[in-house]
Amino acid sequence: MKTDIVYCGDCLDVLKKLPDSCVDLVYIDPPFGSNRDQVVRGREKRRFSDRFEDVTAYLKYMKPRLLQLYRVLKPTGSFYYHCDWHASHYVKVMLDGEDLFGYKNFQNEIVWCYKSGGASPGRRFSRKHDIILFYTKSEDYTFNGMKEKSYNRDFKAYRFKGVDEYRDEAGWYTLVGMKDYWEIKMVGRTSRERLDYPTQKPLALLERIISVSSNEGDLVLDAFCGSGTTLAAAQRLGRRWIGIDTSPEACRLASRRLAHFQRADGRCEHGD
Numbered sequence: 001m002k003t004d005i006v007y008c009g010d011c012l013d014v015l016k017k018l019p020d021s022c023v024d025l026v027y028i029d030p031p032f033g034s035n036r037d038q039v040v041r042g043r044e045k046r047r048f049s050d051r052f053e054d055v056t057a058y059l060k061y062m063k064p065r066l067l068q069l070y071r072v073l074k075p076t077g078s079f080y081y082h083c084d085w086h087a088s089h090y091v092k093v094m095l096d097g098e099d100l101f102g103y104k105n106f107q108n109e110i111v112w113c114y115k116s117g118g119a120s121p122g123r124r125f126s127r128k129h130d131i132i133l134f135y136t137k138s139e140d141y142t143f144n145g146m147k148e149k150s151y152n153r154d155f156k157a158y159r160f161k162g163v164d165e166y167r168d169e170a171g172w173y174t175l176v177g178m179k180d181y182w183e184i185k186m187v188g189r190t191s192r193e194r195l196d197y198p199t200q201k202p203l204a205l206l207e208r209i210i211s212v213s214s215n216e217g218d219l220v221l222d223a224f225c226g227s228g229t230t231l232a233a234a235q236r237l238g239r240r241w242i243g244i245d246t247s248p249e250a251c252r253l254a255s256r257r258l259a260h261f262q263r264a265d266g267r268c269e270h271g272d
Protein backbone atom coordinates (compact mmCIF):
# COMPACT_ATOMS: atom_id res chain seq x y z
CA MET A 1 0.00 0.00 0.00
CA LYS A 2 1.36 3.40 -1.00
CA THR A 3 1.61 6.09 1.62
CA ASP A 4 2.56 9.77 1.51
CA ILE A 5 0.18 10.19 -1.38
CA VAL A 6 -2.81 12.35 -2.29
CA TYR A 7 -5.63 10.50 -4.08
CA CYS A 8 -8.04 12.52 -6.14
CA GLY A 9 -11.56 11.09 -6.07
CA ASP A 10 -14.57 10.40 -3.91
CA CYS A 11 -13.20 8.96 -0.68
CA LEU A 12 -15.85 6.25 -0.80
CA ASP A 13 -14.26 4.77 -3.92
CA VAL A 14 -10.66 5.28 -2.79
CA LEU A 15 -11.23 3.88 0.70
CA LYS A 16 -12.73 0.68 -0.72
CA LYS A 17 -9.31 -0.05 -2.21
CA LEU A 18 -7.46 0.22 1.11
CA PRO A 19 -6.99 -2.93 3.24
CA ASP A 20 -8.74 -3.48 6.58
CA SER A 21 -7.10 -2.13 9.75
CA CYS A 22 -4.18 -0.30 8.17
CA VAL A 23 -4.51 3.24 9.58
CA ASP A 24 -3.55 4.48 13.06
CA LEU A 25 -5.33 7.83 13.03
CA VAL A 26 -8.17 9.25 10.96
CA TYR A 27 -9.01 12.95 11.04
CA ILE A 28 -11.77 14.22 8.78
CA ASP A 29 -13.06 17.72 8.16
CA PRO A 30 -15.81 16.99 5.64
CA PRO A 31 -18.50 19.43 4.51
CA PHE A 32 -20.50 20.43 7.61
CA GLY A 33 -23.96 20.45 6.08
CA SER A 34 -24.03 24.28 6.09
CA ASN A 35 -26.10 24.41 2.87
CA ARG A 36 -23.79 26.79 1.06
CA ASP A 37 -20.85 26.74 -1.29
CA GLN A 38 -17.51 27.37 0.39
CA VAL A 39 -15.30 29.71 -1.57
CA VAL A 40 -12.55 32.25 -0.97
CA ARG A 41 -13.13 35.47 -2.91
CA GLY A 42 -11.00 35.56 -6.07
CA ARG A 43 -10.35 31.81 -5.88
CA GLU A 44 -13.47 30.49 -7.59
CA LYS A 45 -11.80 27.27 -8.76
CA ARG A 46 -11.16 26.24 -5.17
CA ARG A 47 -14.88 26.25 -4.37
CA PHE A 48 -16.43 23.15 -2.80
CA SER A 49 -20.07 22.46 -2.29
CA ASP A 50 -21.57 21.97 1.15
CA ARG A 51 -25.17 21.61 -0.02
CA PHE A 52 -27.45 18.79 1.06
CA GLU A 53 -31.20 18.70 0.90
CA ASP A 54 -31.44 18.37 4.67
CA VAL A 55 -29.61 16.84 7.62
CA THR A 56 -30.96 13.39 6.77
CA ALA A 57 -29.42 13.63 3.30
CA TYR A 58 -26.14 14.77 4.86
CA LEU A 59 -26.03 11.79 7.24
CA LYS A 60 -26.98 9.43 4.45
CA TYR A 61 -24.05 10.76 2.41
CA MET A 62 -21.58 10.44 5.27
CA LYS A 63 -22.61 7.00 6.57
CA PRO A 64 -21.05 4.73 3.90
CA ARG A 65 -17.88 6.82 4.00
CA LEU A 66 -17.71 6.50 7.78
CA LEU A 67 -18.21 2.73 7.56
CA GLN A 68 -15.21 2.55 5.23
CA LEU A 69 -13.13 4.76 7.52
CA TYR A 70 -14.05 2.53 10.44
CA ARG A 71 -13.01 -0.54 8.47
CA VAL A 72 -9.56 0.80 7.55
CA LEU A 73 -8.82 2.00 11.10
CA LYS A 74 -6.72 -0.35 13.24
CA PRO A 75 -8.34 -1.77 16.42
CA THR A 76 -5.92 0.51 18.33
CA GLY A 77 -6.76 3.52 16.16
CA SER A 78 -8.30 6.92 16.88
CA PHE A 79 -10.84 8.90 14.90
CA TYR A 80 -11.58 12.65 14.88
CA TYR A 81 -14.63 14.14 13.11
CA HIS A 82 -14.47 17.94 12.70
CA CYS A 83 -17.88 19.58 12.35
CA ASP A 84 -19.96 22.41 13.80
CA TRP A 85 -23.42 23.24 15.13
CA HIS A 86 -25.14 22.39 11.86
CA ALA A 87 -24.90 18.64 12.38
CA SER A 88 -22.57 17.82 15.29
CA HIS A 89 -25.33 16.39 17.48
CA TYR A 90 -26.71 14.21 14.66
CA VAL A 91 -23.21 13.07 13.73
CA LYS A 92 -22.54 12.09 17.34
CA VAL A 93 -25.65 9.93 17.43
CA MET A 94 -24.53 8.27 14.19
CA LEU A 95 -20.99 7.62 15.48
CA ASP A 96 -22.41 6.28 18.76
CA GLY A 97 -24.18 3.56 16.76
CA GLU A 98 -23.01 -0.02 17.28
CA ASP A 99 -22.20 -0.38 13.56
CA LEU A 100 -19.68 2.46 14.00
CA PHE A 101 -17.68 3.38 17.11
CA GLY A 102 -20.35 2.89 19.75
CA TYR A 103 -21.22 5.11 22.70
CA LYS A 104 -18.62 3.50 24.97
CA ASN A 105 -15.77 4.42 22.62
CA PHE A 106 -16.58 8.12 22.61
CA GLN A 107 -13.68 9.96 24.25
CA ASN A 108 -14.16 13.73 23.89
CA GLU A 109 -16.15 16.50 22.34
CA ILE A 110 -13.39 19.01 21.67
CA VAL A 111 -14.43 22.62 21.29
CA TRP A 112 -12.12 24.60 19.05
CA CYS A 113 -12.64 28.28 19.87
CA TYR A 114 -11.42 31.02 17.56
CA LYS A 115 -11.79 34.65 16.66
CA SER A 116 -12.99 35.37 13.15
CA GLY A 117 -14.57 38.19 11.19
CA GLY A 118 -18.35 38.51 10.97
CA ALA A 119 -20.62 39.01 13.93
CA SER A 120 -24.02 37.62 14.83
CA PRO A 121 -27.06 39.58 13.63
CA GLY A 122 -27.48 40.83 17.21
CA ARG A 123 -30.24 38.37 18.10
CA ARG A 124 -28.02 35.54 19.28
CA PHE A 125 -24.42 34.96 20.49
CA SER A 126 -21.65 34.97 17.89
CA ARG A 127 -20.88 31.46 16.70
CA LYS A 128 -17.14 31.15 17.19
CA HIS A 129 -16.35 27.52 17.77
CA ASP A 130 -16.25 24.20 15.94
CA ILE A 131 -16.77 20.73 17.39
CA ILE A 132 -14.34 17.85 17.00
CA LEU A 133 -15.71 14.46 18.04
CA PHE A 134 -12.99 12.09 19.22
CA TYR A 135 -13.59 8.32 19.22
CA THR A 136 -11.37 5.28 19.51
CA LYS A 137 -12.01 1.81 18.15
CA SER A 138 -11.30 0.13 21.49
CA GLU A 139 -9.91 0.84 24.96
CA ASP A 140 -6.40 0.14 23.72
CA TYR A 141 -5.24 3.32 21.95
CA THR A 142 -2.39 5.82 21.82
CA PHE A 143 -2.84 8.92 23.95
CA ASN A 144 0.29 11.00 24.43
CA GLY A 145 -1.37 13.36 26.92
CA MET A 146 -0.37 17.01 26.86
CA LYS A 147 -0.17 19.57 29.64
CA GLU A 148 -1.29 23.18 29.61
CA LYS A 149 -0.83 26.16 31.90
CA SER A 150 -3.50 26.82 34.51
CA TYR A 151 -3.09 30.27 36.04
CA ASN A 152 -3.61 30.60 39.78
CA ARG A 153 -6.33 32.87 41.03
CA ASP A 154 -5.23 36.13 42.68
CA PHE A 155 -1.92 36.13 40.80
CA LYS A 156 -0.09 34.42 43.66
CA ALA A 157 1.54 31.09 44.32
CA TYR A 158 -0.64 28.43 46.04
CA ARG A 159 2.33 26.60 47.56
CA PHE A 160 0.46 23.27 47.71
CA LYS A 161 2.65 20.41 48.87
CA GLY A 162 4.06 18.42 45.96
CA VAL A 163 2.70 20.77 43.28
CA ASP A 164 5.22 22.51 41.04
CA GLU A 165 4.41 26.15 40.33
CA TYR A 166 5.85 28.39 37.65
CA ARG A 167 5.67 32.06 36.81
CA ASP A 168 5.60 34.01 33.57
CA GLU A 169 4.51 37.50 32.53
CA ALA A 170 0.84 36.57 33.10
CA GLY A 171 1.33 35.30 36.66
CA TRP A 172 1.74 32.06 38.62
CA TYR A 173 0.58 28.81 37.07
CA THR A 174 0.62 25.05 37.44
CA LEU A 175 0.71 22.50 34.62
CA VAL A 176 -2.50 20.51 34.26
CA GLY A 177 -3.81 17.91 31.82
CA MET A 178 -5.04 19.58 28.64
CA LYS A 179 -8.74 20.45 28.68
CA ASP A 180 -11.25 19.73 25.94
CA TYR A 181 -11.63 23.33 24.77
CA TRP A 182 -8.81 24.66 22.66
CA GLU A 183 -8.11 28.27 21.81
CA ILE A 184 -6.08 28.14 18.62
CA LYS A 185 -5.92 30.98 16.09
CA MET A 186 -7.71 30.26 12.85
CA VAL A 187 -5.96 30.83 9.52
CA GLY A 188 -6.65 34.53 9.01
CA ARG A 189 -6.20 36.78 6.00
CA THR A 190 -2.66 37.70 6.98
CA SER A 191 -1.58 34.32 8.31
CA ARG A 192 1.66 32.99 6.83
CA GLU A 193 0.23 29.52 6.40
CA ARG A 194 -2.79 30.75 4.42
CA LEU A 195 -3.25 29.04 1.05
CA ASP A 196 -6.57 30.62 0.12
CA TYR A 197 -8.39 27.30 0.41
CA PRO A 198 -11.89 27.70 1.85
CA THR A 199 -12.16 26.55 5.48
CA GLN A 200 -8.43 25.77 5.70
CA LYS A 201 -7.63 24.60 9.24
CA PRO A 202 -4.58 25.72 11.25
CA LEU A 203 -1.51 23.50 11.40
CA ALA A 204 -1.36 23.96 15.18
CA LEU A 205 -4.75 22.26 15.54
CA LEU A 206 -3.72 19.24 13.50
CA GLU A 207 -0.30 19.02 15.10
CA ARG A 208 -1.97 18.75 18.48
CA ILE A 209 -4.31 15.96 17.39
CA ILE A 210 -1.59 14.02 15.59
CA SER A 211 0.94 14.38 18.44
CA VAL A 212 -1.56 13.14 21.00
CA SER A 213 -3.13 10.30 19.03
CA SER A 214 -0.24 8.79 17.06
CA ASN A 215 3.47 8.01 17.24
CA GLU A 216 6.32 8.52 14.81
CA GLY A 217 6.01 6.26 11.79
CA ASP A 218 2.24 5.76 12.28
CA LEU A 219 -0.15 6.19 9.36
CA VAL A 220 -2.51 9.21 9.39
CA LEU A 221 -5.45 9.42 6.97
CA ASP A 222 -7.51 12.47 6.00
CA ALA A 223 -10.26 11.49 3.55
CA PHE A 224 -11.45 15.09 2.97
CA CYS A 225 -8.01 16.66 2.97
CA GLY A 226 -8.67 19.98 1.17
CA SER A 227 -5.45 21.99 1.16
CA GLY A 228 -3.61 19.17 2.97
CA THR A 229 -3.25 20.62 6.48
CA THR A 230 -3.41 17.17 8.11
CA LEU A 231 -0.86 15.80 5.68
CA ALA A 232 1.55 18.68 6.25
CA ALA A 233 1.23 18.31 10.02
CA ALA A 234 1.75 14.54 9.78
CA GLN A 235 4.85 14.99 7.69
CA ARG A 236 6.28 17.60 10.05
CA LEU A 237 5.80 15.16 12.90
CA GLY A 238 7.38 12.16 11.15
CA ARG A 239 4.15 10.25 10.48
CA ARG A 240 3.18 8.60 7.18
CA TRP A 241 0.02 9.93 5.59
CA ILE A 242 -2.68 9.43 2.98
CA GLY A 243 -4.87 12.27 1.72
CA ILE A 244 -8.04 12.04 -0.39
CA ASP A 245 -10.16 14.78 -1.92
CA THR A 246 -12.72 14.96 -4.72
CA SER A 247 -11.53 18.32 -5.91
CA PRO A 248 -8.61 18.22 -8.37
CA GLU A 249 -7.80 21.81 -7.29
CA ALA A 250 -7.50 20.70 -3.67
CA CYS A 251 -5.37 17.68 -4.63
CA ARG A 252 -3.01 19.83 -6.65
CA LEU A 253 -2.72 22.32 -3.81
CA ALA A 254 -2.13 19.63 -1.19
CA SER A 255 0.47 17.89 -3.36
CA ARG A 256 2.28 21.17 -3.96
CA ARG A 257 2.16 21.91 -0.27
CA LEU A 258 3.77 18.61 0.56
CA ALA A 259 6.33 18.89 -2.22
CA HIS A 260 7.32 22.12 -0.55
CA PHE A 261 8.55 19.94 2.29
CA GLN A 262 10.83 18.35 -0.31
CA ARG A 263 9.41 14.88 -0.39
CA ALA A 264 9.86 13.39 -3.81
CA ASP A 265 6.64 11.40 -3.39
CA GLY A 266 4.14 14.17 -2.45
CA ARG A 267 2.31 13.57 -5.71
CA CYS A 268 -1.22 13.65 -7.02
CA GLU A 269 -2.74 10.50 -8.48
CA HIS A 270 -6.21 9.57 -9.65
CA GLY A 271 -8.02 6.82 -7.75
CA ASP A 272 -6.44 3.57 -8.81
Ligand SMILES: C[S@@+](CC[C@H](N)C(=O)[O-])C[C@H]1O[C@@H](n2cnc3c(N)ncnc32)[C@H](O)[C@@H]1O
Pocket (backbone or CB within 6 Å): 009, 010, 011, 012, 029, 030, 031, 048, 197, 198, 199, 200, 201, 202, 223, 224, 225, 226, 227, 228, 229, 230, 244, 245, 246, 247, 250
Ligand atom coordinates in the same frame (compact mmCIF):
# COMPACT_ATOMS: atom_id res chain seq x y z
C1 LIG B 1 -13.79 21.49 4.92
S1 LIG B 1 -12.85 21.08 3.49
C2 LIG B 1 -11.35 20.44 4.18
C3 LIG B 1 -10.38 21.54 4.54
C4 LIG B 1 -9.07 20.98 5.06
N1 LIG B 1 -9.21 20.44 6.39
C5 LIG B 1 -7.99 22.04 5.06
O1 LIG B 1 -7.41 22.35 6.13
O2 LIG B 1 -7.72 22.60 4.00
C6 LIG B 1 -13.72 19.67 2.94
C7 LIG B 1 -13.14 19.00 1.71
O3 LIG B 1 -13.86 17.81 1.46
C8 LIG B 1 -13.82 17.58 0.05
N2 LIG B 1 -14.84 16.57 -0.25
C9 LIG B 1 -16.18 16.70 -0.28
N3 LIG B 1 -16.78 15.51 -0.52
C10 LIG B 1 -15.77 14.60 -0.65
C11 LIG B 1 -15.72 13.20 -0.88
N4 LIG B 1 -16.83 12.49 -1.04
N5 LIG B 1 -14.53 12.58 -0.95
C12 LIG B 1 -13.38 13.28 -0.76
N6 LIG B 1 -13.35 14.62 -0.54
C13 LIG B 1 -14.53 15.27 -0.48
C14 LIG B 1 -14.02 18.96 -0.55
O4 LIG B 1 -13.54 19.03 -1.89
C15 LIG B 1 -13.21 19.82 0.43
O5 LIG B 1 -11.89 20.03 -0.04
